[in-house]
Each structure stands twice: as C-alpha cells, then as structure tokens.
Amino acid sequence: MKVMVIGGGGREHAIVKAIKKNPKVETIYALPGNGGIAADAVCVPIGAKDIEKIAAFAKEQAIDFAVVAPDDPLAMGAVDRLHALGIPCFGPDAKAAEIESSKVFAKNLMRKYGIPTAAYAVFEDAETALAYLRGARYPSVIKADGLALGKGVIIAQNYSEAEEAIDSIMRARKFGESGSRVVVEEYLTGPEVSVLAFTDGKTLVPMVSSMDHKRALDGDRGPNTGGMGTVASNPYYTKEIAAECMETIFLPTIRAMAAEGRPFRGCLYFGLMLTPEGPKVIEYNCRFGDPETQVVLPLLKSDLLTVMQAVEEGRLAETEVEFSDGAACCVVVASGGYPGKYESGKAISFADAPALREATAYHAGTKLDENGALVTAGGRVLGLTATAATLAEAVEKAYRAAEAVSFEGAYYRKDIGARALAAHAG
Ligand code: AMP
Ligand code: GLY
DSSP: OEEEEEEOSHHHHHHHHHHHTSTTOOEEEEEEOOTTGGGTSEEOOOOTTOHHHHHHHHHHTTOSEEEEOSHHHHHTTHHHHHHHTTOOEESOOHHHHHHHHOHHHHHHHHHHTTOOBOOEEEESSHHHHHHHHHTOOSSEEEEESSOOTTOOEEEESSHHHHHHHHIIIIISOTTGGGGGSEEEEEOOOSOEEEEEEEEOSSOEEEOOOEEEOOEEETTTEEEEOSOSEEEESOTTOOHHHHHHHIIIIIHHHHHHHHHTTOOOOEEEEEEEEEETTEEEEEEEESSOOTTTHHHHGGGBOSOHHHHHHHHHHTOGGGSOOOBOSOEEEEEEEEOTTTTSOOOOOOBOEEOOOHHHHTSEEEESSEEEOTTSOEEEOSSEEEEEEEEESSHHHHHHHHHHHHHTEEOTTOBOOSOTTHHHHHHHHO
C-alpha cells in the first residue's frame, strides 16, 4: 500500500511511525514532512495547505490511503477534495471540521444538544462586545471565532484587559478573519484533560487520556504555546469520569453532528475541564492533538492503519482498539524565545547516550540542510517520548533523553508530569 500523511510536525512523525508498523505498507509519503520524518517516510515538498498540489500528487502516485492531520487543510476541505478523486482518507470533511474551525458553531452545537460547556455569548461587533464586558464577571474568557494557532484565547482579569483583547481581535484583526466574531465565556476551573477519540460517525472509541502542558515555563507560567509536553494517562480522568463523559459529552457530540448532517469521521479531540459541577467541554479539535499524539499512539497496541481504515469504512464497531496499561511522557525541546521570536538553522546533536535508545525522538521543527545535516526549523523542535510501566519511570526516561539533545538556545520545561505524579500520590 501507498500511504500519504499530510503535515510535518511531531504529531505527524508519531502517526508515520505507527503506520509504518503495518506490513502491508510499502511506501509512506509525508507532505511536507520534516528532517526526522525523512528517516521514516519519503518527504515531498508540498505544503499542508496546498490542497490542489496534494490532490494532484495523490492522483499521480495512485495513493491508497491518505491521513490529513493538521487543522488547516481539514478546514479547507482537503478530505472532500481527496474523496472526490476516490482516495480513501482519515479525517473529517470540511463541514465536520467546523467543530474546530468555528468556536461559534461548536458553542451553538453544545447549547442546542445540551452538552456541558461554559456559559457564553457571541458578538459580531466590538461595541456590543464591550458593552457586555463592562458588566461581565471577571476573569472572563474571550475567544476569536476561527483558527488562530491556539493563540486566539484570552483570559481577561478585568475590563481593561478585556478591552485590549477586543481591540486586538476585532479591531486590529490580529488573527485575521478569525476575529470577525468573538465568543465571551464564563471562566471555569478544574484539572484539564485531553481525550482523543476514533469515530466513524456512529461508534466512538476513546483513546487513553492525556495531559498537556500549554504554558512555556515551569509551574504553568509564561505565555501559551502549542504544548510543551504531555503525559498519558491523565490521573484525574478516572473510570467513573470517563463513563460520565461518554454519556454526557462524547456520544451526544457525535449524535449531534450526525443530526446536523455533518457526521464526524476521524479523530475527535475533546479538551475537557473537570469542574466542580462535572466535566465540561473547553474546546473540540477535529484532529489528533500535538503533542498529545506523541504519548497516545506509543500506547496503542492495535494497528493504527487498520483502525483508520475501519473509521473511513464505517466499521469501527467491529474493530479492536486496544491500549497498553503503561504510561508515557513526552518532553518538548524548543528553540530559545519560542513562542515569541526565535532563530532557526541551529545544528542539532544527539549525545551517544543509552537514554536516547530508550526513548523516541519525534521531530517537529527540524530539517536537513543542503549538506544533509539536521538543523532546527521551528519553535518546537523535538519531542522526546518514553513509555514505561509507571508514569514516574516514563517521566524519568523522557528527561534523560531530553538531556542528551543539544542545539544552541534549546530549552524545555523541567516539570512535565509533575502535577500528574502529585495527583497519583494524593
Ligand atoms: P483553547 O484554545 O480553547 O484550548 O483554550 C486555551 C486554554 O485556555 C485552555 O487550555 C484553558 O486552559 C483556557 N481556557 C479556555 N476556555 C476557558 C474557560 N472557559 N475557562 C477557563 N479557562 C479556559
Ligand atoms: N495540544 C493542543 C492541541 O493540539 O490543540
């Protein structure tokens, strides 16, 4: 089989490595891939958003199965385009992807179908939003409607911060067209849990839960990032809570999407907050999370491609999806300055340490330069993932591997998994 994976980050590297295990796979093409994916797949220099070129390549190469991993091409209809060519795909069509690409759509869906989420109001102009925010309770959460690289969420502590947020989103259009509408939300509290789930639109199978670490610095301080590390499973997500989420959130969501004529097929990501009133949805993503995938897929015992094909063919109910009981930890090594400005093109070296052989280095922002040397090419550069019987061991192993990586300006958080370990102890 010829498989094509769209995207070029750590998530895609984890997907490529998992697909590669299937003996039926002859070639994996990654569009565009990166410096590390190049060791596991054939990288093709076509951008993830270049839908026409992706479609032409898929047709020319007679691709048997495509996986569209990032949010942008999903929202732009990459799956619709590939399906029109008769190419089987893993990922939602554009109508279903709106569950992530429009926060207004997602919030209205949850309201209509009684799915627990923060109370909210939607505004289409700055003046009305500000009039509402003058009388709002603080903190208040302000979100740009569309995709904004995870940066379109502002937690305002008072009216003046809210005014600044509305100015930058709606007036200065810092996130472009994403800012033509905003959602103003009630501020929720509680531990956050990420749950990725396979769904074919009828059946939903949750994967092992995980915990992201979104802030740049230790102790959950500093600016928001795409994610500085993850652990799986998430100790706050007990069996009881999982059963409750299935009944009140997961199944109602896929039924709601089907009822709206937008059946969701692919990986549906539930960003949950376990509030004192029960689990609530913070956000939906229409795709695998990054870096959640880098801890979830290494714990998947079943064959990923087989599960993906079952999702595409609507046969998930009869397909086995099994996870190991172990734990996983991913520590992201980032470029100095990320998520702000950072330099690229720094030579990456790996010490000849046994620790590196006990972990997997998922490449995110790397490339091979003209001499074939591995250099940095992004904010998040590498994710070092280790699995073990216990979370404490997985964390220890992932850190030993992270210490063996070096490039100028490299930094990583020192406390990935600390909160999860404390929750285990407590
Ligand atoms: P999102 O991009 O929707 O995942 O939001 C980014 C982060 O903002 C989340 O991971 C939460 O930590 C925080 N957040 C979003 N919505 C709320 C809310 N209603 N209450 C409290 N925190 C929130
Ligand atoms: N790690 C969060 C996300 O993938 O959106």
